[in-house]
Amino acid sequence: MKPYSDKAWLLLLPAAAIMCFVAVIPLLTVFNYSFHDIFTIDSRFWIGPEWYQEIVTSSRFHAALGRSLLFSAIVLAVQIPLGLWIAVLLLRAGRVATPMLMLLALPLVVPWNMIPSMWLTLVRDGTGPVWQALDTLGLTLDYKFNALHTWALIVAMDTWHWLGLVVILSYAGLAAIPQAYYQAAAIDGASRLATFRHIELPKIAGALSIVLLLRFMDSFLIYTEAFGINAGGPQGATTFLSLDLGEDIKAYSYGSAAARAMVYFLIVLSLVFAFVKLRQTREAAT
Amino acid sequence: MSARAIVLRTLVFAALALFILLPLAQTLTLSFTSTLRREDIPTGSYSLINYRNIWESAALTSSIVNSLTYVLLNVALCLAAALPAAYAISRYRFTGDRHFLFLLLAFRMTPPVVLSLPIFLLFSKAGLVNSPVGIAIVHCVFNLPIAIWILESFISAIPRQFDETAFLDGYSLPRFFVKLLIPAIAPGIGVAAFFCFIFSWVEVVFARILTVTAGKPITMAINALFGFQTDIGLVMAMTVVSLIPGVAMIWFVRNHIARGFVIRT
8 A cells, every 4th residue: 555645746747747737727717708798808898608508508519529429439439449469469469569659659640730631631532542533443533522522531541640649648558458368268268259258348448449539539639630531511411520620729819718617627527527436336345 | 379369460550550551651752742832833843942942041941040040948947857766756755755756746737728827928038938948837737747657666676775875985966867767767757758848849839829929939939831822842841841850859858758758646
């Protein structure tokens, strides 16, 4: 058991001070602004929770929320099983594992606003290699005006971008399982699937829950990459929650933007709270 | 393992490598292609003109320096603040420890767009706009939690007797940190520096709003290249340059990359 000492706070002081400056104070400011009608930052009027009423009852918010939830659901359904499968394959791949992990980490180091430009050069009309390949198959890709194509492109791009993180964190969890478990499973004559279901999956549940949370949050509030592909179009079909907020900021409606930001922060906060509670009950059970 | 399984595995890895490399290969090819109409070089032919143009443009070369400055500052700041915090969390229980960890997780998950407006107002008042210091500080909002989680998991892997022996030998806490703890968790510091470096390097929203007139980072310098007549070859050459530090970081931590990190709650 760790000793109890409030002097530990002295060691936390630098980190706490930085977090206060970059997170706590800005959030309190947003909270304050969200109750005001703001013409300029110096002339603002208290209007109470009007912005919140307007946002949570607006069909624009509901539509964006629905799109973001659908996008996250697709992203998780594609990336988590795929990443887990690749991690399991890599675990038995011997020397190939490290170069493959390095390869998978490559997209993580590309600046976010460059990722859409890279993908757009692939699918550009006439010259993009993917466009040409589809063209020879008799298919046309029209990501600008066909909503389904825009969605497919953003999901493919997001998978390219983030698959590496899913694989790296799952692989880290899998690599930490002692060999003795596998030997015991082999002696019992367990099938590959049974080994995965009863040994690997429970052992990496902790690592996997982090991947789930990170991927959910980052896809739910995706901004830069989605904006770069089609700026929320066609006709708002890819206007996710963050893009909606970006519109408010660009239109200088700061009060509404602040309330919207607060609503998003509350969604983040409640999800993180649920995640922490789930983990604590799981830890208490084991 | 059966021959069929090995064939399947090879096919999966090959398909994966193709998927990952395709956009990168296209970028690399375009970066060595002259894509604008020029008098001396025919459009679409192989050329080093894009890289020469980067070298000759003060805006582009200085953006590389700007980016490197704030990213390195951010890594230094995160490590310096995270190390004592991670040590405290690893070794002690204290009032509010769970709340602190909860807030760390919540702040890591908060998207930059949510904070962008007040951060801009606060940083303009503090005179931190247009300076690499401002970006280095604001990137702590997502990097500091990650640095703390990574360092904490590495420190917790060291038994507490290690500290106790050092203190019995007369080490003070700062001297213990520098002489014993940091060497013992060197791979952890490498992994933490790697994640901080790449997350700060690729971030765009804060880097854009905090550089209004000067101190533009590499990401904004690339954005500025888009216009009426975009030289896509130059854009791609600049993208390739922006990948170099990240690729170098991957190379440095390749043997530790799979340690990952564990979020404490």
